[in-house]
Amino acid sequence: MMETEVIIVGSGVAALTTAYYLHEHKNVTIFTKTKKDESNSRLAQGGVAASVSPEDDWRCHFEDTIAAGCQHNDEKAVELLVREGPKRIREWMNAGLTFDVNQDGSLHLGQEGGHRKRRILHAGGDQTGRTIVSFLLEKLKGHVAIIEGECVIELIIQHGRCIGVKTKNPLGQTSCYYAGAVVLAAGGCAGMYAFSSNAATATGDGIALAYRAGAVIADVEFIQFHPTMxxxxxxxxxxxxxxxxxxxxxxxxxxxxxxxxxxxxxxxxxxxxxxxxxxxxxxxxxxxxxxxxxxxxxxxxxxxxxxxxxxxxxxxxxxxxxxxxxxAHFLMGGVFVNDCGQTSIQGLYAVGEVACTGVHGANRLASNSLLEGIVFGARAAEAVRKETAPPLQLRKRPNDMQSDIKKAVRNLPEITAIQTIMSTYVGIVRDEQGLQYAKKWFEQFPLSAFVDSSLEDLSIEEITVIHMLLAGWLITTSALQRTESRGGHYRSDYPFAREQWKKRRICRTKNELNVTSMAEH
The missing domain is CATH 3.90.700.10 (Succinate dehydrogenase/fumarate reductase flavoprotein, catalytic domain)
Structure with a gap:
């Protein structure tokens, strides 16, 4: 049994920000399934949106974010984002983070889609993500444990509380790590599509892990497609x-x-x-x-x-x-959290793209993603610092339906097959006929077995496919239920928005959906 105080799953800006604000108070262990410097955040060519100019104001940034999000945003979360963002940016600049400047030494502020003001800070031209990740890794060097190449395959839940994670390394060895708090920062799911801006590792792992553990999932029908690949x-x-x-x-x-x-x-x-x-x-x-x-x-x-x-x-x-x-570029929904990153499961937090904070609504405003990771990573760290976990009492989890899971993996699809289904029927433009076809395609696999069984006897490749199937089914069924077009969710058979749906979030839990019935398909 290996113990630490806080486990963070992922190594992007949201994960590293959480660790940055935690490492002086807690022992932190970070898990990343590849290398510590391989993440979507590192690929981010855009910048960080923040109202740091005298000609700008947080209210203007707030209004632009709400407009881009098609009025589906959580307004309290948006206000936290745009008001706290500039403070965190200045704090990091004082700590040594440098952004591009003009010849007179003033910050160079770029213009991007949906912004009425020039408020985008860049570093290294179009290498802002790489710069911020490098800055945070340097600050964390020697202060946190970073375990590379070890894939988190399960959240350990006991008495309704998340007490740790189960991992698997490339050699197939499984380990259990226990902690007072677990922070999911595993990114999004754009790698489930044929054309994607994301790292190949962005395959919906975090969504599937949280769903299998029983956490509430919300707004996953809202997928943003970047116009220019x-x-x-x-x-x-x-x-x-x-x-x-x-x-x-x-x-x-x-x-x-x-x-x-x-x-x-x-x-x-x-x-x-x-x-x-x-x-x-x-x-x-x-x-x-x-x-x-x-x-x-x-x-x-x-x-x-x-x-x-x-x-x-x-x-x-x-x-x-x-x-x-x-x-495919960004997931606006994800694991449902409050404004401190707390999920519906005690002891489990989520930050960054894997989380549904409500700040992006139905469509993320350009360059708000790094800002979200910074602001809500810091807020989650503050909440985790106050977390008091009960004494650890371990018990073995039964391997329910284990025989079913071993049979099921014999007929797993190729990753490219999942990408084709998602791109063709759950892509930029959707309709009921295509979504129903995709739903039936996903339900030919025993999804209930994937949810209720331990996957530790499977390979990392098999677990990745299973997580993609679960995430794909969640996105598809959510898209079917939202009979309107709003932001990143466009239905050709329902081309207009419904104002009465303005604040309605389509949530998913494994109990609510009665996934055991899926095994009949």
């Missing part, structure tokens, strides 16, 4: 930051027609769901869509990561046009 050799090669459009790039078809000109007042800087659907519509008509960067001054210097990405995939930036395709 570099399209090369038939694949999404990498993200082109929205900041490029903020500096003057525009979306055009092969004949040079601007596709956003008559779609939205903000044109190419409209909210992401609107831009992604406009591109999807053009592509469904057989058109190719490009990002015209000819108006961007010194694009190579301003966006070094983009220049490297283009060179790596043989795309000549000098042509002024980059082929693009939308890709």
């Amino acid at each position: 570099l399209f090369a050799a038939g694949k999404a090669a990498g993200l082109i930051s929205e900041a490029v459009r903020g500096e003057g790039a525009v979306l055009v078809t092969e004949d040079g027609r601007r596709i956003m000109e008559h779609i939205h007042p903000l044109q190419d800087l409209a909210p992401r769901d609107i831009v992604a659907r406009a591109i999807y519509d053009e592509m469904s008509k057989g058109h190719h869509v490009y990002l015209d960067i000819s108006a961007v001054h010194r694009c190579h210097e301003r966006f070094p990561a983009l220049a490297h990405l283009c060179a790596e995939h043989g795309i000549d930036m000098e042509t002024g046009r980059l082929p693009i395709v939308p890709g």
